[in-house]
Amino acid sequence: MTLSSVDREPADADPTIAVSVRNVGMRYGDFDAVKDASFDLPKGKFLTILGPSGSGKTTLLRLIAGFGEPTTGEIFINGEPVNAVPAHRRAIGMVFQRLALFPHMTAAQNIAFPLKMRRRDARTIADQVERYLDLVKLGGYGGRRIDALSGGQQQRVAIARALVFEPDLLLLDEPLAALDVKLREEMQLEFRRIQKELGVTTINVTHDQREALVVSDEVIVMNDGVIQQKAQPILAYRKPENAFVANFIGVTNFVHGIVTGVDGGVVAFRSGGKDLRGIAGGSAPQLAEGAQCSAAIRAEQIRIVTGGETPDRFEIVVEGVIADTIFEGERIVYEITVPQLAEASLRVFDHDPAAHTQFQPGARIQLGWNSKDMHVF
Amino acid sequence: MxxxxxxxxxxxxxxxxxxxxxxxxxxxxxxxxxxxxxxxPVVLLVAILIAGLVEMLDSSFRVLDTNTFLMSDFYTLDNYRRALTENFFQSVATRSFIASFIVTAITLVVAVPYAYLMVRTQSPALRKFLLVALFFPFFIGEVVRAYGWLIILGNQGLVNEFLGLFGLSSVRLLYNYSAVIFGLVQYMLPFAVLMIAPALTAIPEELEAAANSLGANWIRTFRHVVLPLARPGLVAGGLVVMTLSLTNFAIPAMLGGGSQDFMSNVIYDQFFRTSDQGLGSALSILLVIAGSILVGIIFRLFGTGSLAIKGARK
Incomplete structure (x- = not known):
């Protein structure tokens, strides 16, 4: 009993914390959608929950929104436990995946809806709607029907509607997923601008790692209902906590091997007869001599050793055969098979676009990298 | 090669x-x-219907000669004058119209929650039960169903026998206006639910979640989001119920016991009892016109609902 009373207090009743999730689990039948999730989100921050579909990220967001009660654990908003508070009494603005704008109302009526539900007087509603239409750069569009607005404009109406009642928290449930790339990138920056301008605490859910890195102050990576890592975007990218995070964010190559020695943070391992070294990944590495390991290295940290680059710039140089050449416009991606590393397949970006050389499949080349860029898990 | x-x-x-x-x-x-x-085939069917109407229109302008039992060979407005001025016909028309309004109102009020539950329930078993319960009455004809009510509500019926167990004297439940209304509501409910359910299905559940997150409890969500969006289904369902009630024959005949006749019953009497084909035709034509005007007014007031052909809206 004492344990549960401890659980029901936020870690510390810190007034700077907007959302506190404590050991939250959600079970459907015998399937755990979310397992023992805990994190604190300071006020005014932009958090992105990143994960593949089915990772539990949307379930977690919906629990915070108040659609359903967690099976275990407690959620605190501004220090108050909210498990028993229904969605319509939580001051949370939410932008839905398919926007969920009311098709029978105009843009202005949509934005006025939360104010009407809060029984504000007509004057306040009109002023506030006008202000938020301007904020999302839709001044003059208030009278339009929803279906007379473009996809981007509908996004803006949805944001205005979620913010107009000045909620404690803004939740974004992958609202950008359906947009084309150009518009999506524009809207990402737009979300960022509005969030900064209003300083509203925001939780965004996405499977788009680029979006997570671009817009967020903090990133949570989820998989199989479990939080894998919570970090600033740059740290999630540079210091992945585990192989899943390393693989999910960025273009990552894995070399598998067996640990031959551990010395402080440096791990020596052997892969396909070649001795390699890397730094121990994660906050609590569990690598012992003789254990299986996977070493992750980003595609951009492997260089093709050609005229400009000398092999002695790199601690590790291997020979590979081009298996495939993929032209992506601003860069060329090579799939390279390395016989020396147990036929590992590595993806490498071309960093010498000025040379206009494009290796063809079958070509033999040398690859080089440095041990500090390799994270061993 | x-x-x-x-x-x-x-x-x-x-x-x-x-x-x-x-x-x-x-x-x-x-x-x-x-x-x-x-x-x-459709054109043929409609053509036959129109031919019948024209024939009726023709006989509605002829009066019955009570000596020869033949229709007059001259045209007169006499039938229409009788139909519109005689108290009996007026009270039947009023009864039919008021009943169709009451039945429509009650049916919609009952059908909306039924359809909503059927569409939104998470339990497949409950959905199946509601669907079967809805379709089952369709397999039983209108007359058989009305007869069923006679057995249940009659003076020696189940309800009164049950009351008798507690020493209560039997209540007259049949052959009055409320019995007819009751029977009609029960008969119309499946039609209304079937018209409303697709309209509710078309409303994304996310809209209700959105209204919820924006501060609307379920009552206000229902009022501001679900009902306005279900309007096409409500209008269509309402129209079907209203026109079917207005022109219903079997239920007022059986549960009204002759004292609660609707227009169809009176028309039937003219054709098959008094053999006054002229007056019967005039009443029929008037019923068609009145029904059409009613439908037209509803279209004007509420739009054509889901009965609209694509592109006809707005």
């Missing part, structure tokens, strides 16, 4: 032959007219 046998398997050959046969029997240029040709 001849392609290898495997590239041209036997079932391709069979289909090729079939295609050639079809091509000779029904050349491609015929196909262009096919959609029009398929309209023929």
């Amino acid at each position: 001849k392609p290898p046998r495997s590239a041209y398997p036997w079932h391709w050959r069979v289909l090729d032959v079939l295609e050639r046969v079809v091509e000779t029997a029904w050349p491609r240029r015929f196909t262009k007219g096919l959609p029009h040709a398929m309209l023929v």
Whole structure:
């Protein structure tokens, strides 16, 4: 009993914390959608929950929104436990995946809806709607029907509607997923601008790692209902906590091997007869001599050793055969098979676009990298 | 070069032959007219209906000669004068119209929650039960169902016997206005639910979640989001219920016991009891006109609902 009373207090009743999730689990039948999730989100921050579909990220967001009660654990908003508070009494603005704008109302009526539900007087509603239409750069569009607005404009109406009642928290449930790339990138920056301008605490859910890195102050990576890592975007990218995070964010190559020695943070391992070294990944590495390991290295940290680059710039140089050449416009991606590393397949970006050389499949080349860029898990 | 046998398997050959046969029997240029040709049965049906109406219109202007029992060979407005001025016909018309309004209102009020539960329930078992319960009455004809109510509500019926167990004297439940209304509501409910359910299905659940997150409890969500969006279904369902009630025959005849006649019952009497084909026709024509005006007013007030043909809205 004492344990549960401890659980029901936020870690510390810190007034700077907007959302506190404590050991939250959600079970459907015998399937755990979310397992023992805990994190604190300071006020005014932009958090992105990143994960593949089915990772539990949307379930977690919906629990915070108040659609359903967690099976275990407690959620605190501004220090108050909210498990028993229904969605319509939580001051949370939410932008839905398919926007969920009311098709029978105009843009202005949509934005006025939360104010009407809060029984504000007509004057306040009109002023506030006008202000938020301007904020999302839709001044003059208030009278339009929803279906007379473009996809981007509908996004803006949805944001205005979620913010107009000045909620404690803004939740974004992958609202950008359906947009084309150009518009999506524009809207990402737009979300960022509005969030900064209003300083509203925001939780965004996405499977788009680029979006997570671009817009967020903090990133949570989820998989199989479990939080894998919570970090600033740059740290999630540079210091992945585990192989899943390393693989999910960025273009990552894995070399598998067996640990031959551990010395402080440096791990020596052997892969396909070649001795390699890397730094121990994660906050609590569990690598012992003789254990299986996977070493992750980003595609951009492997260089093709050609005229400009000398092999002695790199601690590790291997020979590979081009298996495939993929032209992506601003860069060329090579799939390279390395016989020396147990036929590992590595993806490498071309960093010498000025040379206009494009290796063809079958070509033999040398690859080089440095041990500090390799994270061993 | 001849392609290898495997590239041209036997079932391709069979289909090729079939295609050639079809091509000779029904050349491609015929196909262009096919959609029009398929309209023929419908056009025929409508034509017969119109022919019948014209025939009725004709006899509605002739009066019955009570000496010869033949229709007059001159035209007169006498039938219409009688139908519109005689108290009996007026009270029947008022009864039918008021009943159809009451039945529509009650049916919609009952049908909306039923349809909502059927569409939104998470339990497949409950949805199946609600669907079966809805369709089951369809398998039983209107007359049989009305007879069922006689058994249940009659003076020696189940309800009164049950009351008798507690020493209560039997109550007259049948042969009055409320019995007819009750029977009609029960008969119309499936129609209304079936018209409303698709309209509710078309409302994304996310909209209700959105209204919820924006501060609306379920009552206000229902009022501001669900009902306005279900309006096409409500209008269509309401129209069907109203027109079917207005023109209903069996339920007022059986549960009203002759004291609660609707317009259809009176028309029936003119045709088959007094054999006054003229007056019967006049009443029928008036019923068609009144019904059409009613439908027209509703279209004007509430839009055409889901009965609208695409593009007709706005």
